[in-house]
Structures are given as structure tokens and as C-alpha cells.
Amino acid sequence: MKSRPTAEQLFERYVEHHVLHGEHLDPQELCAGREELAATLRRWIAEYRRIDDTLSLGERAGAPVDAPDAPPAQALPEFDGFETIERIGRGGMGDVYKVRDRKLGRTVAAKTLRPDGAAAAGYASFIEEARSLALFEDERIVRIHEFRPDADPPVILMEHVEGFELSRLAPSLEYGQRARVMLEVAEAVQRAHELGIQHRDLKPSNILLDSRLRPKILDFGLSGGDPGRGHLVGTPAYLAPEQFDPSRPIDARTDVYALGVMLYEVLCGERPYAGDTMDALIANVRAARPRLPVEVEPGAPEPLQAIALKAMERDPDDRYPTARELAQDLRRWIEGRPVLARPTLYASALEQRVLPHLEHVEDWLRLKLIYPHEAAGLKRAYRRLRSREDDWIVQSRVLSYSQIALYLGALFLVGGGLLYFGAHRFHDAVEGLVRPLVFLGLPLAGLNLAARLLYRREHRAVAVAYYLGGVLLLPLFLLILFFETGLFAHRGPPDGQFLADQGLSNRQLQLAILLATGLAAWLAARTRTIGLSTAATFLLTLFTLAVLTDFGLEDWLVEERWDLLALHLAPLVAVEGLAAWWLERRDRRWFSHPLFVGAAVLLVLVLELLALDGRALGYLGVSMTGFQAAEVADPELLDTLAAMTLNGIVFYLAAWLMERFGTRCMRPAAWMLAAISPFAILHPVGYLVHTGEYAPGYDWFYLALGLTIAVLSHYRQRRSFYLAGLINTSMALFYVTRHNEWFDRPGWAVVVIGFGLALLAIGFGLAQRERARRGG
Amino acid sequence: MRGSLTFVESHETTLLLRAARAGSREALDRLFERCAPRLLALIRLRLGRELRGHLESRDILQASLLKSFQRIDQLEQSDARSLMAWLARIAENEVKDRVDYHRRQRRDARQEVPLDERDGDLVRRVRSSLSQVIFDERARRLEQALESLPEQHREVIVLRKLEELSWAEVARRLGRSDDACRMLLARAMASLTMAMSERR
Numbered sequence: 001m002k003s004r005p006t007a008e009q010l011f012e013r014y015v016e017h018h019v020l021h022g023e024h025l026d027p028q029e030l031c032a033g034r035e036e037l038a039a040t041l042r043r044w045i046a047e048y049r050r051i052d053d054t055l056s057l058g059e060r061a062g063a064p065v066d067a068p069d070a071p072p073a074q075a076l077p078e079f080d081g082f083e084t085i086e087r088i089g090r091g092g093m094g095d096v097y098k099v100r101d102r103k104l105g106r107t108v109a110a111k112t113l114r115p116d117g118a119a120a121a122g123y124a125s126f127i128e129e130a131r132s133l134a135l136f137e138d139e140r141i142v143r144i145h146e147f148r149p150d151a152d153p154p155v156i157l158m159e160h161v162e163g164f165e166l167s168r169l170a171p172s173l174e175y176g177q178r179a180r181v182m183l184e185v186a187e188a189v190q191r192a193h194e195l196g197i198q199h200r201d202l203k204p205s206n207i208l209l210d211s212r213l214r215p216k217i218l219d220f221g222l223s224g225g226d227p228g229r230g231h232l233v234g235t236p237a238y239l240a241p242e243q244f245d246p247s248r249p250i251d252a253r254t255d256v257y258a259l260g261v262m263l264y265e266v267l268c269g270e271r272p273y274a275g276d277t278m279d280a281l282i283a284n285v286r287a288a289r290p291r292l293p294v295e296v297e298p299g300a301p302e303p304l305q306a307i308a309l310k311a312m313e314r315d316p317d318d319r320y321p322t323a324r325e326l327a328q329d330l331r332r333w334i335e336g337r338p339v340l341a342r343p344t345l346y347a348s349a350l351e352q353r354v355l356p357h358l359e360h361v362e363d364w365l366r367l368k369l370i371y372p373h374e375a376a377g378l379k380r381a382y383r384r385l386r387s388r389e390d391d392w393i394v395q396s397r398v399l400s401y402s403q404i405a406l407y408l409g410a411l412f413l414v415g416g417g418l419l420y421f422g423a424h425r426f427h428d429a430v431e432g433l434v435r436p437l438v439f440l441g442l443p444l445a446g447l448n449l450a451a452r453l454l455y456r457r458e459h460r461a462v463a464v465a466y467y468l469g470g471v472l473l474l475p476l477f478l479l480i481l482f483f484e485t486g487l488f489a490h491r492g493p494p495d496g497q498f499l500a501d502q503g504l505s506n507r508q509l510q511l512a513i514l515l516a517t518g519l520a521a522w523l524a525a526r527t528r529t530i531g532l533s534t535a536a537t538f539l540l541t542l543f544t545l546a547v548l549t550d551f552g553l554e555d556w557l558v559e560e561r562w563d564l565l566a567l568h569l570a571p572l573v574a575v576e577g578l579a580a581w582w583l584e585r586r587d588r589r590w591f592s593h594p595l596f597v598g599a600a601v602l603l604v605l606v607l608e609l610l611a612l613d614g615r616a617l618g619y620l621g622v623s624m625t626g627f628q629a630a631e632v633a634d635p636e637l638l639d640t641l642a643a644m645t646l647n648g649i650v651f652y653l654a655a656w657l658m659e660r661f662g663t664r665c666m667r668p669a670a671w672m673l674a675a676i677s678p679f680a681i682l683h684p685v686g687y688l689v690h691t692g693e694y695a696p697g698y699d700w701f702y703l704a705l706g707l708t709i710a711v712l713s714h715y716r717q718r719r720s721f722y723l724a725g726l727i728n729t730s731m732a733l734f735y736v737t738r739h740n741e742w743f744d745r746p747g748w749a750v751v752v753i754g755f756g757l758a759l760l761a762i763g764f765g766l767a768q769r770e771r772a773r774r775g776g
Numbered sequence: 777m778r779g780s781l782t783f784v785e786s787h788e789t790t791l792l793l794r795a796a797r798a799g800s801r802e803a804l805d806r807l808f809e810r811c812a813p814r815l816l817a818l819i820r821l822r823l824g825r826e827l828r829g830h831l832e833s834r835d836i837l838q839a840s841l842l843k844s845f846q847r848i849d850q851l852e853q854s855d856a857r858s859l860m861a862w863l864a865r866i867a868e869n870e871v872k873d874r875v876d877y878h879r880r881q882r883r884d885a886r887q888e889v890p891l892d893e894r895d896g897d898l899v900r901r902v903r904s905s906l907s908q909v910i911f912d913e914r915a916r917r918l919e920q921a922l923e924s925l926p927e928q929h930r931e932v933i934v935l936r937k938l939e940e941l942s943w944a945e946v947a948r949r950l951g952r953s954d955d956a957c958r959m960l961l962a963r964a965m966a967s968l969t970m971a972m973s974e975r976r
Contacts, residue, residue, distance in 0.1 A: 008970070015969070016962040048969040054918060055814070055937040171834065 140188035167204030202258035260311025268297035309343035406465035478512035563615035614639025648681030675720035703732035929964035
């Protein structure tokens with residue numbers, strides 16, 4: 001039996017015929033007897049013809065919506081008093097001609113209008129008004145000389161600019177040049193807005209660049225009508241969503257939108273929204289998610305992309321409120337500073353992309369392709385990605401050797417600085433100011449200078465590590481400087497001076513740390529990096545402690561009045577929390593994250609310190625001493641245990657509340673609290689065993705508890721449970737050995753080793769079984 | 777039949793080229809519309825995936841076009857079958873030079889032509905027209921599909937379709953007979969189509 005041809009064979013026959021004979025075979029005839037292949041074949045043939053067209057003609061797919069028609073030959077019109085030289089353009093309203101003023105001898109542009117009485121009257125009053133407001137004083141806005149509404153056709157005579165349309169020139173410009181041009185345009189638009197004039201038809205073809213790349217904006221205000229209106233005037237691709245909706249007001253932010261679309265197009269050479277028909281285009285402007293410019297043009301700088309997307313937010317409230325803010329953000333990028341724009345698109349794009357992945361994870365779990373803990377791990381990773389929301393492009397979290405080296409370097413630098421400080425102040429092994437200047441001062445100044453330079457040259461990661469090292473060296477250097485020069489030294493008896501033995505006053509300590517805190521905060525705001533804002537948060541805590549030296553910090557430490565230390569630190573929890581909340585609202589998320597985490601760490605510290613010696617319950621006016629057995633030596637033992645248990649619950653509740661009702665930036669802090677809570681709840685048992693009160697059997701119970709928690713963590717799939725179990729088990733092992741005084745018993749050690757080996761063997765056995773189950 | 781058609785087309789493009797050289801903006805635009813996208817595709821393919829990251833294809837396109845204006849007088853004497861074939865030869869040489877330079881220097885060989893050069897006006901006009909050459913999504917997919925083809929398939933498409941070489945020249949370059957090359961092109965186009973449909 002002769003084998004029947006496949007679709008591929010039929011298609012090859014078709015292509016062969018076309019290549020060899022230049023004729024297209026009829027697909028119907030081609031698949032005679034195999035009609036079921038016709039659809040596939042037709043699809044392939046259509047694709048083939050498209051490819052062949054593309055390769056042979058190189059025609060662009062999808063002509064722009066406002067593409068001009070092919071120019072027909074036409075006689076040039078005459079304007080009274082002018083000599084017409086040539087036509088230089090045609091637009092929706094009419095043609096533009098280059099003409100020479102016979103009297104003044106200058107070259108101007110003449111823009112003809114369709115004879116339409118109402119529109120002409122509108123222009124007349126607009127031009128009158130614009131001239132009275134000195135709109136055309138701005139050299140970035142094309143000057144209008146004269147309007148002749150009664151001429152046939154009506155004509156506007158304006159400044160003639162020898163230049164090129166932005167849309168044509170942009171792809172050949174560097175991104176810095178493109179940003180500078182857009183900055184000028186935004187500033188000119190802002191100036192017009194201040195005069196109360198909106199453009200409403202901003203588009204790249206309305207921006208001309210002269211040979212020195214200075215922009216000139218054409219057609220200002222010529223879209224006509226009163227400032228509150230302007231629906232459906234202008235070029236569809238650049239119209240803001242509100243311009244399609246007569247019920248919505250139009251204001252300066254409509255021009256901001258067009259500036260955003262222009263920046264988008266200038267960045268990647270494509271318009272954000274396209275459509276084959278006007279309806280499709282409008283639908284896309286209203287609802288479609290534009291591609292990111294970096295998806296179109298991988299070289300486009302992310303900050304500029306963020307600015308463009310923020311300016312063209314669908315909701316005017318999400319855009320820059322004025323063109324000035326847009327210009328300022330552009331200037332920030334040009335000057336190498338971080339921009340403030342965080343378009344909502346980033347978050348929603350990430351959300352959209354992560355959700356299908358999460359569904360896949362559920363699927364895999366259902367199909368038993370992965371284990372529950374693997375699913376939990378994946379989900380956690382995705383959650384982390386979502387919480388990072390808009391930083392995902394800016395900050396890569398991939399660990400590289402360069403990063404490892406940089407941060408290790410900063411660590412060693414600070415460690416060395418501390419050692420040097422110790423040698424100088426604690427052991428008097430260094431004298432004079434010269435050597436500290438060489439070993440601390442020079443690296444400090446050098447690092448800051450290098451960081452400044454590197455930051456400008458886009459070596460951001462290196463610059464931040466250098467700044468970090470510099471910031472942490474600063475207080476050490478300042479302290480030595482203060483000591484050697486005697487600046488802010490304490491006169492009189494050294495009572496209450498925290499570092500009296502080291503010859504340092506409280507004031508010196510406070511000032512040194514305050515200056516470092518300020519520098520860190522300033523650098524963090526400049527570079528927008530979590531590393532520096534974490535350093536600032538850390539230094540802020542140190543500064544608070546330095547201030548507390550004036551309130552008797554030394555006495556509290558000596559007398560073990562942890563509760564007083566805790567109570568004095570408590571306001572800082574509120575300060576950091578509120579600052580974090582305020583900064584998040586002001587879009588400074590990189591600063592908000594570490595502050596929330598810092599507040600959470602302090603909260604844990606304060607509450608745990610307060611719990612010691614039963615003080616927390618004491619402050620609450622409760623005491624459980626009455627329930628305590630008489631032979632217990634520590635009268636507040638029960639109170640301490642109760643407070644510690646309460647703390648664990650408080651941490652868990654705080655974490656839950658923050659996760660449930662908190663803002664995005666609170667999440668890392670919430671996770672930290674949630675991770676700590678199981679350990680905090682178990683902690684009292686460890687403390688009880690540690691004091692050795694009550695029956696000696698408690699240490700064995702503690703060991704069993706630690707093991708149980710570790711094993712039960714499988715059920716809850718909480719890593720924090722597992723870690724708490726491991727830590728408590730090791731602590732219990734220590735207490736069991738200590739209470740029984742088995743430190744000198746090799747037999748006990750052998751038992752523990754044997755238990756460990758047995759568990760390792762069991763682990764292997766379980767792994768084998770799991771693998772067999774997975775394989776089968 | 778086909779030969780004479782190409783001749784008419786090439787005659788028209790020669791006229792356009794002269795007009796563009798003389799300063800006609802319209803001629804320049806038409807010219808670019810006709811050749812630049814294919815030239816860009818050719819340059820990108822010739823650079824290959826690795827070098828595309830290092831060398832700016834648009835720069836090479838720009839340099840090739842500027843060279844073509846400078847050597848416009850040589851077009852008529854050249855044995856090129858069409859304007860595209862002539863431009864392709866210039867572009868190929870440009871690519872070769874840059875790649876050699878890049879390999880030797882082992883550094884970014886981007887050669888920016890400064891805006892105010894002696895031939896400034898022409899450079900500017902070329903640059904401004906370059907914006908019409910949009911390397912869109914479809915072109916990108918086509919490029920990827922081409923690169924996924926076996927080398928002989930890709931080569932025959934590039935030589936015949938993009939560089940517009942004569943069959944004799946294609947045969948010489950590929951070391952096959954005329955007819956074998958035609959069959960090869962048919963098979964190559966068929967597999968390119970399949971690759972493109974899979975890529976949707």
C-alpha cells in the first residue's frame with residue numbers, strides 16, 4: 001500500500017514549487033484526498049508567505065496609526081507677503097510650508113488650516129492669550145508670529161525650526177541624551193502649565209530637535225478649546241485614558257501622561273499601546289498591560305523605564321502630579337541619583353507572573369511530584385518575590401563572588417577598625433594623632449571619595465560597600481580624634497561617664513555616633529539601598545544607647561536592672577516603627593524595611609529583658625509568687641516564666657497582626673517575629689531547667705520536649721519550629737549533663753554518639769524509602 | 777522575467793540613492809524603508825548571538841549606509857545584481873572589520889560617530905531615518921527561527937533572500953550545484969516556516 005503523504009510532505013511540495021517555478025499551488029488541490037490536512041496546510045502557507053514577504057521586501061509590519069499618505073504632487077500655495085519655498089510636512093490640520101518673509105527676509109513656517117470658522121476663532125483667541133502670557137518667550141516652545149484667519153486657506157505663521165523630529169532621531173541618541181531632551185521638554189511643558197496652558201497633543205513628531213539636540217515643542221495649545229476640555233483631540237496613540245471619556249476631567253496630568261508615552265517610545269522605539277483599529281487601540285489604552293520597555297529593548301535603563309511607566313499610569317492620581325515632578329525624577333537619573341518612580345505596573349506584573357507559578361506548585365503537590373515541604377519552600381520563595389514587589393528589577397539578589405568579597409572586605413575593615421580602636425583606647429598601645437590619621441582617617445576619606453566616584457560611574461554595588469565601610473569607620477575615628485584633641489571632653493569628676501576608663505565622655509560618644517548615623521541616613525536616602533539604611537537603623541539604636549549613658553546606663557548594667565534598660569529603650573520601638581510607616585507612605589520603602597525589622601528586633605529585646613526577674617508582671621501589678629513552692633530559691637521564678645511565655649504569644653500575635661493588617665514593608669519584620677515566637681514560647685522551659693529549681697527530672701523532660709518539637713515540625717512544616725527544636729535539644733543535652741555532673745563520664749558521651757549514629761542510620765533508611773516511593 | 781523586474785527595481789533604487797545623496801529627504805526615507813530592515817537583519821545574523829551583545833548592530837547599519845553614500849559612484853560599475861546585494865556586501869565587510877577589531881582589542885568596539893562630523897548633515901539625516909528601522913517582535917522571532925536552523929539552511933536563505941545574490945554566486949559560495957541550491961532553499965524555507973509556526 002502506498003503511504004499517504006503527511007502535512008509536512010505536502011507543505012514541502014508547495015514550497016518547492018514556489019521556489020522553483022515562482023507559482024503558488026492551490027492548497028485545496030494539493031491535499032486532495034486528505035482534506036483533514038487542509039487547515040494545517042493553509043496555516044503554514046500563510047506563515048510561509050508572510051516570511052517570504054518579510055525577507056524579500058523588508059516591509060515593516062503594522063504601519064503607525066497616523067502615518068502620512070504618500071505625498072501627491074501639488075502646486076505650492078501662495079501666502080501674501082511671503083515666498084513659498086517648499087512643503088515640509090503635513091498633519092491632521094493641514095500642511096506646513098517653509099516660506100520666506102519678503103519684507104524681513106527671514107524664513108518662517110506657514111501652517112495652513114482647514115477652512116473651519118469655529119476652530120479658526122478658537123485659535124485666534126488662544127494665540128492672543130498665549131502671546132499676552134509670554135508663552136512664546138520660552139525658547140523651547142515654537143514661537144507663533146502671526147495668524148491670518150481670513151486668508152484662504154487660514155494660515156498660522158510661526159518660527160521655522162531647522163531640525164528633526166524626536167521620534168526619528170531618538171534611536172540614534174544615547175540614553176543620557178534622550179533623558180536630557182525629555183527633561184527639557186517636561187520643563188517647557190511645566191512652564192506652559194504654570195501659565196495655564198495645556199498642550200493636549202504632545203507626541204514625538206511634535207518635538208523637533210535642532211543640531212545641538214535642543215528640543216522645540218510645536219503646536220502648543222493648537223488642539224483648541226478651553227483648558228478643561230480636550231477629549232478626543234490629538235493623536236490617538238498618545239491620548240490618555242481620560243481623554244476618551246467625556247465625563248472625566250482633563251488637567252495638567254493629561255500632558256504628563258503624554259510625556260510618559262513619549263518617554264516610553266523614546267526609550268524602546270515602540271509605542272506602549274497599538275491596535276489595528278481605533279476601537280482596538282482605545283480598548284488597549286484603557287485596559288491593556290503594556291510591555292516593559294526593557295522587554296522590547298533590553299538596553300533601556302530601568303530607572304527611565306520606571307519614570308515613563310509612572311507618568312503613564314492609567315489613573316491620573318498615580319501619575320506625577322505635575323510635569324515638574326517628572327522633570328525632577330529625570331534630573332535625578334541624569335545626575336546619577338536614584339529616581340523615586342515606582343510604577344504600579346511592576347507590582348501587578350510580578351503578581352500576574354507569580355500567580356500561575358503558585359498554581360503550578362499546587363498542581364505538582366497534588367500529583368505528588370514534590371513533597372509538601374518542597375511546595376512550602378517554593379511558595380515561600382515566591383512570597384518573598386512578591387513582597388519584594390517593585391525592587392525586583394533594580395536589585396538583583398543573586399549572590400556573586402564580587403559581592404561576597406565586597407561585604408567581607410567591609411566586615412574586615414570594620415573589624416580591624418574596632419581592634420585598632422581597642423588598641424588605642426583600651427590598651428593605650430597607640431599614641432598621638434598621626435598614626436590614627438593614617439590607619440583610620442585615610443581609609444575613611446579614601447573610601448568615601450572612591451564611593452562617590454564609583455557611584456557616579458554606575459558601579460553602585462561597589463560604591464555602597466565602600467560607603468558602608470566608611471560609615472562604620474567614622475565613629476571610631478571620631479572618638480580617637482575627640483580623645484586626642486580633647487574636644488567635648490568631660491570636665492570634673494568622671495562619675496556617670498560610661499567610657500570614663502577610656503578617657504571618653506558621654507558627649508563625645510553621642511556626637512560621634514550621631515554624626516555617623518546622620519551620614520548613614522543621608523547616604524541611604526541618596527543611594528536607596530537597604531544595606532546603608534540597615535546601617536543607619538543600627539547606628540540609631542547605638543545612638544539611643546549613647547544617650548542613655550546620661551540616664552544611668554552604667555548603673556543599670558552593673559546592678560542588672562534590665563527592666564530599666566528595657567523601659568528606656570521602649571520609646572525607640574515606637575520611633576522606629578512610626579518612622580518606618582511614614583517613610584513607606586512617602587515611597588521610601590528601602591528605608592522602611594530595615595526600620596520595621598529594627599523595631600521588631602528591639603521589641604523582642606525589650607520584652608525579653610523586661611521578663612527577667614519577673615519585672616514585667618510586677619509592672620502589671622500581678623504576682624504569682626504565692627503559687628510557688630517554698631523551697632524555690634528565686635522568689636520571682638514563676639513570674640519570670642509567665643512573662644517569657646506571654647512574650648512568645650505576644651510575638652506570634654504581633655506577627656499575625658502585621659501580616660494580616662500591616663503594610664507591605666512590615667512583612668519581613670512579621671516573618672522575623674513569627675520565626676522567633678516558637679522559640680520564645682519554649683524558652684521558659686529552658687530557663688527553668690537552667691535555674692535548676694524544682695525536680696531534677698525536668699532536664700530530661702526538656703530534652704524530650706526539644707526532640708518532640710523538632711519531630712513535630714514535619715507536621716507544621718515550619719522551619720522555625722525545627723530550628724527551635726534543635727536549639728532547645730542541644731541546650732537540654734547540656735543541662736542534663738550538667739545536673740547529673742556527667743562531664744567526666746565517657747560512657748555518657750558514647751551513649752550520645754551512639755544515639756546520633758542511630759538517628760543518622762534511621763535518616764538514611766527513611767531517605768531510601770522516600771526515594772523508592774518517589775521512583776515507584 | 778524576474779531578471780528584468782529586478783533591473784527595473786534596481787534602476788529605481790539607484791535613482792533614489794542619487795536623490796538621497798543630493799539631499800532629498802523623501803528619497804532617503806523610501807530607500808531606508810526598502811533596504812534597512814533587511815540589512816539590519818543581515819548584520820544581526822552575521823554577528824551571531826554572542827557578538828550581538830558586544831557590537832551595536834545599529835551602529836554597523838549606520839556605518840554601512842554612510843559608506844554606501846560615499847561610494848555611490850561605484851554602484852554602477854560594480855557587478856552587484858541589485859542595490860540590496862551591493863549594500864549587503866558593504867555591510868558584510870563592515871561586520872568583518874568590526875568583529876576583527878573587537879577580537880583584537882577585546883573590548884567594546886562601539887564606534888560612535890560624533891554628531892558634528894564633517895559630513896554632519898548627511899550623518900544626521902541617516903540617523904534620523906534610522907528610527908524607521910524598527911526591529912520588532914516579528915523580526916526578532918524570525919531571527920530566532922533562522923538561528924535555530926541547520927547552518928546550510930540558514931546560509932542559503934541569507935545569501936539568496938537577504939543578500940540577493942545570483943544563483944550562480946550562491947552555488948559558488950555553498951560549493952553546490954545551481955539546482956541543488958534551489959532545492960536546498962525550498963527545504964530551508966519549509967523548515968523556517970515550521971520553526972516560525974512552532975514559535976507562536
